[in-house]
Structures are given as C-alpha cells and as structure tokens.
Amino acid sequence: MKNAKPLFENTYEKTVFSKLHERYAKDLHDFIYYKFGEQYNPKDKVQEAFMRLWENCKKISPEKAKSYLFSVANNTTLNTIKHRKVVLKYESNASKNNSNIQDPQFLLEEKEYLNKYQKALSNLTEEKRVAFMLNRVEGKKHKEIAELLGISRKAVEKRIYSALKQLRRDIDGI
Incomplete structure (x- = not known):
C-alpha cells in the first residue's frame, strides 16, 4: 500500500463514497442474503460494512474498497453466527442443568x-x-x-x- 491513493483526500469527499455505495450496496446485500439468508439481516451487514469503510477511508484505496466491503460483511456475518452458536450452547446447557434440578x-x-x-x-x-x-x-x-x-x-x-x-x-x- 505504499503508492495506494487514499479513498478520500479529505474525509468530507462524499461523492466518491456515494458512488461506491451506489455501485456495491445491492451486490453486497445479495451476497449476504444468498450466502447466509434473511435471518442474519443483510441490510444491517451492508450498513456496517460501509460504516467501517467510512471509518477507515484514509487507509483504503478505491480499488480495494469492493474487496474490503465484502470481507467486512462476510466476517461480520460469520461473527454473528458464532455468537448465536455460543448463546444456543449456553442456553441448552442451562436448560439441561435446570431440568436436573427440577427432576425429583x-x-x-x-x-x-x-x-x-x-x-x-x-x-x-x-x-x-x-x-x-x-x-x-x-x-x-x-x-x-x-x-x-x-x-x-x-x-x-x-x-x-x-x-x-x-x-x-x-x-x-x-
């Protein structure tokens, strides 16, 4: 990334960001929707990916924006899935323990x-x-x-x- 031009010269250059959003938002939504389904809120994952892009705009060149967005959305969804698995495992263990307590x-x-x-x-x-x-x-x-x-x-x-x-x-x- 030595010669990589930052996405924005200054953080208020919204036109570049808007164009990226117009170009990739639907594809990103569809990618998350088709890969993981509606239950993982693809709209939220798209929004979160673009927020992370905005926060890191000085580090990411426009050429790398698409792969960054897709990676962030994919990883965010995978983290949500892992979290749900942990919650389900905890709930099942808790219900097993509670059922033993109630068992005469x-x-x-x-x-x-x-x-x-x-x-x-x-x-x-x-x-x-x-x-x-x-x-x-x-x-x-x-x-x-x-x-x-x-x-x-x-x-x-x-x-x-x-x-x-x-x-x-x-x-x-x-």
Whole structure:
C-alpha cells in the first residue's frame, strides 16, 4: 500500500463514497442474503460494512474498497453466527442443568449422595479431615496447610491422599 491513493483526500469527499455505495450496496446485500439468508439481516451487514469503510477511508484505496466491503460483511456475518452458536450452547446447557434440578429423582439422589459424603467425612480422623477440608474447601495449597498445622508438606500430602482414598472407599460411585 505504499503508492495506494487514499479513498478520500479529505474525509468530507462524499461523492466518491456515494458512488461506491451506489455501485456495491445491492451486490453486497445479495451476497449476504444468498450466502447466509434473511435471518442474519443483510441490510444491517451492508450498513456496517460501509460504516467501517467510512471509518477507515484514509487507509483504503478505491480499488480495494469492493474487496474490503465484502470481507467486512462476510466476517461480520460469520461473527454473528458464532455468537448465536455460543448463546444456543449456553442456553441448552442451562436448560439441561435446570431440568436436573427440577427432576425429583435427581433431587433424591443428590440428597442421598450428600448424606453419604457427610457420613464419610465424619469417619475420617480429625487430622485427615482438617487437611482435606483446608485443601478442597478453602483451596489452600499444601505448603500453606503445612505452615498452619505446623507439620511437614509431605505429612499434609499423605493426610490428603489417605483422606481421598478413604472417601472413595466409603462413598460408592465416585
């Protein structure tokens, strides 16, 4: 783009911009409409492409305007499609999670699991339970737990490991 003449010498040269709009707006609309369909608002994508052209008019030569417009409209539409997919995925995950919460069988199993977990925790020795809870519930690292309890890091690791082993044994299905 060394020798590329800017689209506008000054940003108020609207005649060049108007001619570009007259020349490419319909083709750009049809391109988006035929490629993606009406549900992605081809008129909005055309308008957005021309707005971006206007914002970047000093960087784009008239010869490059058409490819710039089509690229912007295409990319904008693809971004909209990606966004919709993310939204749909989130909504489907949320509905799955909500359906489990409302399901009486799920609620019963959850309550049974919680009871098993609490009973298994109470079966742990105090040393194992404290180390395990500090690590898993409060998120403390082994080094921090060792300093808190005044024991070696290896002792903390052994307590947590043996607590996990005992919990797995006491609670079936984990």
